[in-house]
């Protein structure tokens with residue numbers, strides 16, 4: 421009797437250990453109530469929080485476009501040209517955008533047209549081919565993370581400033597100018 425009783429105790433302990441492992445592995449750091457849901461296969465990602473209120477939103481980000489700007493070599497991305505962090509500089513750079521910002525692209529090179537167009541997420545190098553110059557302009561209020569984002573033509577024959585867009589999805593996005601990609605007009609937009 422003593423032996424079988426010990427076996428029963430061990431078996432019960434093993435069941436507890438397995439249940440405990442499932443709980444921890446399924447939902448580490450979750451609420452006490454999440455464990456049961458995890459065991460039922462209903463463990464889900466947190467629901468995204470709504471956009472911050474206007475009073476707490478990051479400032480609008482302006483990105484200047486000028487193919488004659490000073491080129492730069494980003495330690496991570498390599499040669500970049502023509503995209504400026506702000507409109508009061510002629511220094512090309514990687515573009516940093518706080519999550520939740522609005523962003524607007526401004527052609528700061530009188531007489532020369534540009535576009536700012538998405539070429540997908542950073543894959544370790546800039547793609548061989550630039551943006552499609554015939555791509556349809558992304559409507560105002562959309563997010564720059566959407567696939568095939570483009571400001572459309574900025575500068576002649578139209579206005580210099582793009583519509584205002586949002587930057588709500590963290591990531592690294594490769595941007596280029598459809599007219600000057602061959603000259604190296606490109607950057608990486610980092611939303612974080």
Ligand SMILES: [Cu+2]
Nearest residue numbers: 534597599600
């Ligand atoms: Cu251009």
